[in-house]
Amino acid sequence: MAMQQLVAKLLALSVVVLVMMSSPIAGTASYPSLLQVGHYRQSCPAAESVVRATVEGYFSRDPTVTAPLLRLHFHDCFVRGCDGSVLLNATAASGPAEKDAMPNQSLDGFYVIDAAKAALEFKCPGVVSCADILALAARDAVSLATAGNTSGASLWEVPTGRRDGRVSAAAEAVANLPSSFADFAKLKKQFxxxxxxxxxxxxxxxxxxxxxxxxxxxxxxxxxxTGHGDADPSLDASYAAALRASCPPRFDNATTVEMVPGSSTSFDADYYKLVASHRGLFHSDQALLQDQQAGAVVYSLLTSSKKSFLRRFGASMVRMGRAGVLTGAAGEIRHNCALLN
Structure with missing residues (x-):
């Protein structure tokens, strides 16, 4: 019976998926830019291979590095655009930086970006931006973590040419980063x-x-x-019980659980099976089912090939990577990703 209901949902929503994939939502901003694949082909031919080698080195010792690098790029792009501002340290003059904001205090992977930047400054001083390193490192980390991608081939091409921003404010991170507790309307507006x-x-x-x-x-x-000691009704009851066992009321702030149980270091579409069965970890995950279009994507990915999911994920990453970028003479190319020149 459950399978029949699922098939019915897929058939009912298939048209919605096709329309949605070909049409942007009303009011969506556009970010044309000077980004291009191979931007460093002449100025620093080894740029992408240096970043890739750096990420591979850390990944080979610790496969859990993928999620932090992907999250760094995401958190960078949602505040002031993809300008490397999430990497900047606070100063007495500027006050708390993005990385000091509560939503960013669990960010990790900065050391990988710093290592790649140091290697590039040795090879091509003052040429490759920290913002581009973030975008490339996220792509490379996901490519390495994709099961079945035995060659480690890049899953998508990254247009480069971003320059680094000179402003980083904690208050802007709090205001702009999507929350794990957000409902669909809020998420849609932020995206x-x-x-x-x-x-x-x-x-x-x-x-x-x-x-x-x-x-x-x-x-x-x-x-x-809801503030009355209750559980989220959209969360599967048995999964909620398992989560409570891992995170008791007085949990340690360092305690973590896997986003996808049993699969914390491999990248695939299994996440959507959890969402469809009301086992998405965050309220923002389950919020996808609050909307017909987003729900259509969730159900379509239950039967799509892994290759199709990866292609679509790469395309959306490229679009996100163009958000609010600085190009041309704007911004700067930092020598140290944590410090302004």
Whole structure:
């Protein structure tokens, strides 16, 4: 019976998927830019291979590095656009930086970006931006973590040519980063502000297929969803019980659980099976089913090939990577990703 219901949903929503994939949502911003694949072909031919070698080196020792690198790029692009501002340290003059904001205090992987930047400064001083390193490292990390991609081939091409921003403010991170507790209307508005449509929102949510999450990011769903000691009714009851076992009421702030149980280091579309069965870890995951278009993407990915999901994920990553970029003479090319020149 459950399978018949699923098939019915797929058939009913298939038209919606096709229309949505070909049409942007109304009011979506556009971000034309000077980015191009191979931007460093003349100025630093080894740029992409240096980043790739750096990511491979860390990945070979610790496969959990993929999720932090993917998250760094995402958190960078949603605040001021993809300008490397998430990497900047606070100064006495500027005050708290993006990385100091509460949503960013669990960010990791900075050391990989710093290592790649140091190698590039040795080979091509002052040429490759930190913002581009973030975009390339995210692509390379996901490519390495994709099961079956035995050659480690790049899953998508990254247009480059970004320059680094000179402003980083914690308050802007709090205001602009999508929350794990957000409902669909809020998520749609935030993604649209970056030139991303509902299809992109649902596809990029697939980034939750990899990595771990701190209990604090979803504990409200388990113990106090509406402020009256209740659980989120959209969360499968048996899964909620399992999560409570891992994250008791007085959980340690360092305690984490896998985003996809049993699959924290491999990247695939299994995340959507969890969402469809009301086992998405975050409220924002389950929020995808609040909308007909986003729900259509979720159900379509239950039967799509892995290759199709990866192609669509790469396309949405490229679109996100164009958000609010600085090109030409704007911004700067930092010598140290944490410091202004």
């Amino acid at each position: 649209a502000s970056k030139g991303l449509n509902v299809n992109d929102l649902a596809i990029l949510s697939g980034a939750h297929a990899i990595g771990n999450s701190h209990c604090a990011s979803f504990a409200k769903r388990l113990y106090n969803f």
